[in-house]
Amino acid sequence: MNILLLGSGGREHALALKMSQSPLCGKLFIAPGNAGTSQCGTNVNMGVSEFDKIKSFCLENGITLVVPGSEEALVNGIYDFFVQDEALKHIPVMGPSKVGAQLEGSKAFAKLFMERQGIPTAAYREFDENNYEEGVAYIKEHSLPIVLKADGLAAGKGVVITSNHDEALEEFSQMIKSAKFGDASKKVVIEQFLTGIELSVFVITDGHTYKILPEAKDYKRIGEGDLGLNTGGMGAVSPVPFADAAFMQLVEDKVIRKTIDGLSKEGIIYKGFVFFGLINVGGEPFVIEYNCRMGDPETEVVMPRLQNDLLELFVAVNEGKLSSQTIYTDPRAAATVMLVSQGYPEAYEKNKVITNIPAPTHDQIVFHAGTRHDGDKVLTNGGRVLAITSLADTLALALVHSVQTANQIEFEGKTFRRDIGYEFI
Structure with a gap:
């Protein structure tokens, strides 16, 4: 398979690495990518919503699968663009239709959908x-x-x-x-404001059936103890200790199944990932939001724990055979610590030289988010720069290993949280 992955963050590096490990993977292109994705495939200087450029690239390079990493291309209708184009309609897009992507693209659309389907929300x-x-x-x-x-x-x-x-x-x-x-x-x-503890649950669906992936919890605030400004995410953990079998059964019965069945009943084309932003209110799950793609930085803990061949899952989605798949999960805990630029989430500087990034091991991967190459150097190129994911027998140990590597990596203005997963440790 020749694959085009759209995006440039830590999520895309995690997806690129996972796909590159599959024997089904032929050529892998990432547009626009970052310094980390270039280690998994070939970066292409192309925007995720430059549909005409994407069309030309796919036809010239024999692309057989398009994987949009971020929401932008999906909400802008990349699925429909391919399906409605005679030259492109044979190339599957791993994501929902433009209408399906409105689950994320419009809060009002999502609320009305949940109302119609009897899905618990504020x-x-x-x-x-x-x-x-x-x-x-x-x-x-x-x-x-x-x-x-x-x-x-x-x-x-x-x-x-x-x-x-x-x-x-x-x-x-x-x-x-x-x-x-x-x-x-x-x-x-x-x-309505809901009081409880949040988590992220992910499924992959072919529009009729679904498979639940490892859950995660991310940490949005810039400061330790969940203080300060909201960010795109300062770290994540998986599994989530309170998401036991009983709670996850409630999530499946009250949220996931009703969502996938509702999409099918309403004739909304949806293939790919569904992200359920949930809150546990007194043991009951409520939906805060939907996303039409994987989360970031949650992907950086979910993909290392997912033991399946990701491309096999994508093929099953495209062929409508997802029900025959079984999800296999690494029993170890994963903790991601995000290194960010000084000043983030407000004004920050780019182009700081990054040094001492360790090579990946069985127990740890450093995913690139806001980075770029300048010759042999790796430079910062965004607010969130690197995501350090460690796997260990306990969450506490995984966090220790991620923080150790966070201390080791150097760039001017480096900032990170040492308390990811604090309420579970």
Whole structure:
């Protein structure tokens, strides 16, 4: 198989490494990729939503599978672009249709879907310019805290939680009146605040059946003890200790099965990954959000624990034979520590030289996120730079090993959290 993987982060390095290990893998191209993905295949200077360039590249290079890593290409309709093009429709795209991707692309779409399918989620209302004053009145009467979500994609930054009515009104105004998140906040979903502990659950589906992958928990705050600004993720752990067999059975019965059955019943084409952002409220799972792809940095703990051939799973999805597959999971715990640039998630500098990156072993892999090559040097090229994933018999030991390597790797302004998984250790 000749594969084109779209994306440039730690998730894409983890997917690229996993696919490159398959005997089914012929040529692997990553667009645009990073310094780490270049060790798994060939990087291509091409954007994930440059569909015409992607078409030409696929035809010129005999691509037989396209794997979108991030949500952008999926929400923009890359699946439909391929299916509707005579020259491309023979090439499977491992992801949902544009309508299916609206599970992530529109909070309002996802909420209405959950409502129709009886899937547990927080109570909500949606507002836009047309009913703005209703929204103001709603906020004034709303219990605290108040959760405001930009309806569309906002690079993980479109959610505001506040314990102050005046702050909530100001954020609401900024989102709708001042386009704080651009078109993403033309519509705003206001949600009930749920108290509990979060986790991420992933499935792969052919649109009718599904297989559950290892679960994970990520850590969004920049500071230790979950303090400070929200980021794209400072680390992750897998497995999640409270996600025992009984809880996961509830997740499957109340969330996963209803979601996949609902997509099928509503005629929504969906092949690929579904990410369930869940919260455990008193032992009951509620959906906070859907994503139409794998998470980041969760992929960096899920893929090392997944013992299946990933390309075999993709073939089974494409052929509608996923039900015949069995998922095999490494029993060890995985802990990922993310090295980020000083100043992230706000202003930060790039092009800092990175040294002392160790070679991968059976117990540890350093995934590249925001990196690039400059000759023989590896330079920083983003806010999140490297994801260090260690596997060990216990979560505590896995974290120790990841932190040791985090101390070893050097670049100017290096920042990381030493307490990933703290509430379980």
